[in-house]
Amino acid sequence: xxxxxxxxxxxxxxxxxxxxxxxxxxxxxxxxxxxxxxxxxxxxxxxxxxxxxxxxxxxxxxxxxxxxxxxxxxxxxxxxxxxxxxxxxxxxxxxxxxxxxxxxxxxxxxxxxxxxxxxxxxxxxxxxxxxxxxxxxxxxxxxxxxxxxxxxxxxxxxxxxxxxxxxxxxxxxxxxxxxxxxxxxxxxxxxxxxxxxxxxxxxxxxxxxxxxxxxxxxxxxxxxxxxxxxxxxxxxxxxxxxxxxxxxxxxxxxxxxxxxxxxxxxxxxxxxxxxxxxxxxxxxxxxxxxxxxxxxxxxxxxxxxxxxxxxxxxxxxxxxxxxxxxxxxxxxxxxxxxxxxxxxxxxxxxxxxxxxxxxxxxxxxxxxxxxxxxxxxxxxxxxxxxxxxxxxxxxxxxxxxxxxxxxxxxxxxxxxxxxxxxxxxxxxxxxxxxxxxxxxxxxxxxxxxxxxxxxxxxxxxxxxxxxxxxxxxxxxxxxxxxxxxxxxxxxxxxxxxxxxxxxxxxxxxxxxxxxxxxxxxxxxxxxxxxxxxxxxxxxxxxxxxxxxxxxxxxxxxxxxx
Numbered sequence: 001x002x003x004x005x006x007x008x009x010x011x012x013x014x015x016x017x018x019x020x021x022x023x024x025x026x027x028x029x030x031x032x033x034x035x036x037x038x039x040x041x042x043x044x045x046x047x048x049x050x051x052x053x054x055x056x057x058x059x060x061x062x063x064x065x066x067x068x069x070x071x072x073x074x075x076x077x078x079x080x081x082x083x084x085x086x087x088x089x090x091x092x093x094x095x096x097x098x099x100x101x102x103x104x105x106x107x108x109x110x111x112x113x114x115x116x117x118x119x120x121x122x123x124x125x126x127x128x129x130x131x132x133x134x135x136x137x138x139x140x141x142x143x144x145x146x147x148x149x150x151x152x153x154x155x156x157x158x159x160x161x162x163x164x165x166x167x168x169x170x171x172x173x174x175x176x177x178x179x180x181x182x183x184x185x186x187x188x189x190x191x192x193x194x195x196x197x198x199x200x201x202x203x204x205x206x207x208x209x210x211x212x213x214x215x216x217x218x219x220x221x222x223x224x225x226x227x228x229x230x231x232x233x234x235x236x237x238x239x240x241x242x243x244x245x246x247x248x249x250x251x252x253x254x255x256x257x258x259x260x261x262x263x264x265x266x267x268x269x270x271x272x273x274x275x276x277x278x279x280x281x282x283x284x285x286x287x288x289x290x291x292x293x294x295x296x297x298x299x300x301x302x303x304x305x306x307x308x309x310x311x312x313x314x315x316x317x318x319x320x321x322x323x324x325x326x327x328x329x330x331x332x333x334x335x336x337x338x339x340x341x342x343x344x345x346x347x348x349x350x351x352x353x354x355x356x357x358x359x360x361x362x363x364x365x366x367x368x369x370x371x372x373x374x375x376x377x378x379x380x381x382x383x384x385x386x387x388x389x390x391x392x393x394x395x396x397x398x399x400x401x402x403x404x405x406x407x408x409x410x411x412x413x414x415x416x417x418x419x420x421x422x423x424x425x426x427x428x429x430x431x432x433x434x435x436x437x438x439x440x441x442x443x444x445x446x447x448x449x450x451x452x453x454x455x456x457x458x459x460x461x462x463x464x465x466x467x468x469x470x471x472x473x474x475x476x477x478x479x480x481x482x483x484x485x486x487x488x489x490x491x492x493x494x495x496x497x498x499x500x501x502x503x504x505x506x507x508x509x510x511x512x513x514x515x516x517x518x519x520x521x522x523x524x525x526x527x528x529x530x531x532x533x534x535x536x537x538x539x540x541x542x543x544x545x546x547x548x549x550x551x552x553x554x555x556x557x558x559x560x561x
Contacts, residue, residue: 056242060294152316166420171206173506193420194255445527
C-alpha cells in the first residue's frame with residue numbers, strides 16, 4: 001500500500017495522530033506537506049499499515065467500582081473486516097504489572113469501529129492505568145480514577161479538584177487549555193459542559209488565519225450520521241485533546257452544537273427543511289455522540305434512551321454531581337414572550353422531577369454540596385443580549401422559579417451551579433430576585449439560594465456585550481468576556497472554590513495559562529467571597545509523558561496483552 005494513498009475508511013481521511021507523529025486527520029488528500037517518514041518504519045513490524053489508535057484512548061463516567069474505557073480502531077485497509085477484536089487491560093501501576101481486569105471487545109462497522117467497555121470490580125477512589133490491544137499493537141497507556149464510595153463521610157473525603165471546560169471549537173485555535181489540564185495529576189475528573197464539537201461548515205465561525213493549520217473535516221455542515229462521525233474523528237486527532245483524555249476521566253454532557261445551533265427538543269434555529277428531517281438529524285448526532293464519547297450508555301441501547309444523558313455521581317458525602325441536559329431532552333422552543341408561562345419547560349417534566357428527587361436524596365443522606373452541571377446561565381441576569389434572549393434560563397423564568405422555590409422550600413443548602421455555553425466568565429450569587437434590595441443583600445448574600453460559576457470558552461469566539469457589572473447586576477461577583485480557558489474547582493467540606501485560568505494564546509500550541517480569579521463560598525452561606533489560588537500549577541507533579549502505540553510480541557494473545 002503506497003504511503004501517499006494512506007488510509008481511507010468509509011470516506012474518512014485519517015492519519016497517525018499523536019501515536020507516531022502529529023498529522024491532522026482533518027487534512028485533505030493533498031499530503032505533500034505531511035511527514036510520513038516515521039510510518040515507513042512500521043513496514044518491518046509485520047503490520048502493513050499504521051498503528052490503529054489514531055484517535056487516542058479515553059475514560060469517563062467513573063463510579064466507585066467501574067469506569068468506561070474508550071478507543072477507536074482505524075484499519076488502513078490492510079485487512080478486510082467489518083469487526084475487529086480488541087483486548088483491554090487495567091492495572092494499578094503504569095507498568096501494567098499488577099493487573100486487576102482484562103477482557104475483550106469488538107470494534108465493528110456498526111459502531112464506527114469505536115469501542116467502549118465498562119471496566120468493573122474496581123476499588124473506590126483509586127487511580128488505575130489501562131491499555132488496549134488491536135491489530136498487533138498496544139495502545140498508549142491511559143490513566144483514570146474511580147470516585148469515593150457513596151457512604152464515605154465528607155470529612156473523610158480528601159479535597160477534590162475538578163477541571164471544567166466548554167465550547168471547544170477546533171477552528172478557532174489550539175486546545176491549549178486541554179494541554180494545561182492534562183499535566184495536573186491531582187485532578188479527579190474533567191467536566192465538559194458541552195459544545196465539544198461544532199457542526200458548521202468549513203470557513204464559517206472560525207479563525208481563518210489558522211485554516212491551513214487546523215482545517216475542518218468534513219468541509220460541509222454536518223447533518224448525517226457519517227458527517228457527525230467524521231467531525232468527531234477530526235477533533236479527536238488533536239494532540240492536546242487526546243492527552244487530556246489519556247490523563248483524566250471525562251464526565252460530559254452536550255450543548256447545542258453537538259447537533260445544531262440553538263437546538264431544542266423539536267428543532268434548531270438554523271435547521272431548515274432543505275437540510276432534511278430534524279428528528280433524523282438529531283438521532284444521528286446522538287448516536288455519533290455515544291459512539292465517540294466515553295459516556296455510559298443505557299443498557300437498552302435504544303436511541304430514545306440515549307437522549308437521557310442526565311445522570312448523577314456521588315463523590316462520597318462530599319458532593320453529588322448532577323449532570324443536566326438543558327438543551328435537547330425537554331427544552332421547549334425559544335419564545336421570550338412565553339418565559340413566565342406556568343408550565344414552561346427547560347429540563348422537561350421527567351428530568352425536572354428526577355433532579356428534585358435526587359437533591360432531596362442528597363440532603364437526606366447528608367451530602368455537603370449539590371453540584372448542577374448544565375449549559376446555560378441560571379441566575380437572573382441583565383445584559384445586552386441576555387435581557388432579550390430566550391436562550392438562557394431568562395427565557396424559561398417559570399422553570400427557574402420552580403427550581404429555586406424547590407431549593408428554598410426544602411432547605412437545600414450549598415447548591416453550586418456550573419455553566420458553559422456563553423463564551424465568557426461570570427460568577428453569581430443566585431437569588432430569586434437579586435435586583436430587589438429587600439430580597440437580596442449583595443454584601444452579606446442574604447437572600448441567595450445558590451452560587452453559579454460560568455465557564456469561559458476553551459477556544460470559541462468571545463462576544464462581549466454591554467454589561468455595567470454590579471450596578472446593574474448586584475449579584476454578579478466576576479465578569480470577563482474576553483479571555484479563553486477553563487475553570488478549576490477546589491472542593492472541601494468547609495468551602496467550594498472556583499478558579500479561572502486563561503491561555504496565553506490560541507494561535508500556537510502553548511500549555512501555559514495564567515491564574516486570573518478565585519472565588520469561594522463557605523458551607524451554608526450561598527455567598528461568594530474573594531479567594532486566592534489554591535495551589536500553583538507549576539508545583540503539580542507531571543504525569544508520565546505520552547507513549548506511542550507499540551507492536552505486540554508475536555507470541556502475545558489478546559488475553560495476554
